[in-house]
Amino acid sequence: MAHEQHAELIKTLHDCAAACNHCFDACLQEDDVRMMAQCIRLDRECADICAYLEHAVTRNSPFVAELAQACATICEACAAECSKHDHDHCQKCAEACAKCAEACRNVA
Secondary structure (H helix, E strand, C coil), rough: CCCCHHHHHHHHHHCCCCHHHHHHHHHHCCCHHHHHHHHHHHHHHHHHHHHHHHHHHHHCCCCCHHHHHHHHHHHHHHHHHHHHEEEEHHHHHHHHHHHHHHHHHCCC
């Protein structure tokens, strides 16, 4: 699986990780950080797995399909949590995560 063949997936993973990192940071600035705890936790999980899968794809890992399956599951959980919050950063993160989950399912 050459990384050139998966340029769109790599970009989607990168964009999702960036959206999750932005959401994570923005959630920490909210007035009720405790209310955002699960969102913050899932933002971190999602950003980490997206970054890891991005690297795995670029190095032609033999575990891309398995990692993509896990990534899709985590992206879906993050999208579901972020969509519960009205903050702009959460809504944008939910969109990025949903798009990434779909892209990962196509690879898995």
